[in-house]
Amino acid sequence: MKPKYFALGALALLLGWFVFDSLSQPGVGDLRGDFQQVAMYRNENNTGPIIRVYAVTVADTLWREMRQYGDFMPHTKYGNTKVYFFRQGQPVPKTVQPGTVNFAPAFARNCLAEYEKEVMGNVTFQRYPLR
Numbered sequence: 001m002k003p004k005y006f007a008l009g010a011l012a013l014l015l016g017w018f019v020f021d022s023l024s025q026p027g028v029g030d031l032r033g034d035f036q037q038v039a040m041y042r043n044e045n046n047t048g049p050i051i052r053v054y055a056v057t058v059a060d061t062l063w064r065e066m067r068q069y070g071d072f073m074p075h076t077k078y079g080n081t082k083v084y085f086f087r088q089g090q091p092v093p094k095t096v097q098p099g100t101v102n103f104a105p106a107f108a109r110n111c112l113a114e115y116e117k118e119v120m121g122n123v124t125f126q127r128y129p130l131r
Contacts, residue, residue, distance in 0.1 A: 085112045
């Protein structure tokens, strides 16, 4: 076998491995808990800090899965990402907004957890944050 064909075969295998590895990464769909995004806010500022706020329903209080869900959410350096988790079947905010209060206070008692990734990637996860 000529070295040229051997090198091309090795290159093809390497490229195939790269494609397979990049397409088989874990994601939100792999988590247990039947996560459903109900509301989302993202500011239109693309030059400064990008603020993202999400309201998500979950079937059960799977704390580890909630934190992993938050880790999968997009985050920008110097930005802020918040994810509020609510149990399915209970009242959930249909809209969220930026600021210190991200949804109507009537929904606060239904909030199971809050995930926040702050500036430079500092993560905070609180169970029952608004009680």
